[in-house]
Amino acid sequence: MPRSSAPSVRAALLRRRLLTLLAALPLLLLGVTACGGAAEERPSAPTSDAEESATPTESPSPTSIEATRAGDDAETGDPTEPEDGADDGAAGSTTPDDAPAPGSTELTTLWVDDSWTIEEREDDPCAFGAAVSPYSEQDDVFTCGATADSLLACMIEDGDTAVCITNPLERTAMRFDSPTARDALDAGLEVEGEPIPMTVELTDGALCTTISHDHDTHWDGKFSWYRCEDGSELLTDEDITHTFDEGDPWTVQRSVDTGAPEETAVAVVAFAGV
Structure with missing residues (x-):
């Protein structure tokens, strides 16, 4: 090929490439725009509970909540409330007015009846x-006579x-x-001092009664004026x-086999009388 035609050939190639680039430019710009738009589409920020509850379509109103609860209680009942009659049943289980409360000491009276052995005496103690x-x-209810007579509690039953x-x-x-007693x-x-029990029954069923004298030796030098049928004694x-400690219930210091006393509850206290 002649040398004089080389520049014209190169110029033609450059023009063709330029036209090709110009023709492709719109497509490149469209691609850049599309990429830029995709990069800007980000997830929205998480909303707070307060913002979500502010949307009326997502949370029922307080009025509707109360109405729903009222409807549920009417149909199924509130499990936290006692059933009808539960309180009435508890109230109906109370003991009679004259019965001691559980754990309390019962106070009662004791007197001679036909089951007792009665000795007839000729003189007047x-x-x-x-x-x-x-x-x-x-x-x-009175007492009289010598200590050895053990006339703990007496009543006039007929005449003298x-x-x-x-x-x-x-x-x-x-x-x-x-x-003399009648007169x-x-x-x-004249009443002197507070009355003291004639007998007591402990919570284990042991019966104890007063004695006239105390000549025995007791734990730690204490005294005892009550003996129990099981051999134990009440100390003071x-x-x-x-x-007695007159609480609720009454309690005593009970000694077994002259040992150290233990506080024991009293179930029944009996005074002489009718």
Whole structure:
């Protein structure tokens, strides 16, 4: 090929490439725009609970919630509320007014009946006077005679005839005529001090009763004015009136085999009387 034609050939090739680039330019711009738009489409930021609840179409109103709850309670009942009659049943299970509450000490009276052994006495042990029995809450229950007579609690049953409890655990009594005691009652006996129990029943069923003398030796030099049928004894630091702690229930210091006492609850306290 002649040399003079080379420049014209190169110029023709350059023009062709330029035209090709110009023809492809719109497509390149469209691709760039598309890429840029895809890069800008990002997920929206998470909304808060407050923002979501602000949308009325996503959360029911408080009025509708209350209406729904009321409807549910009417149909199925509220499980947190007691069933009808539950309280009434509990109230109906109470004990009678005159019955002691569970765990409390029952206070009652004890007197001679046909099941007791009664000794008839010819003389009048009350000839020197009578006094209100310390084992009764009644002012017509008296005591008289010598300590050895063990006339713990007496009552006039007919005319001048007196009946006295001598051993409540063995259920023994004494009967005799006593005009002196009758006259003392008519004049009125003076009550001295608070009454003390004649017998007590402990929570294990053991019965204990008062004694007239205390000549025995007890744990740590204490005293005992009550003996129980099982051989145990009720101790006190002082006189007989301090034997009981009158709480709810009453309690005593009970010693077994002259050992250290243990606090024991009293189930029943009995005073002499009717």
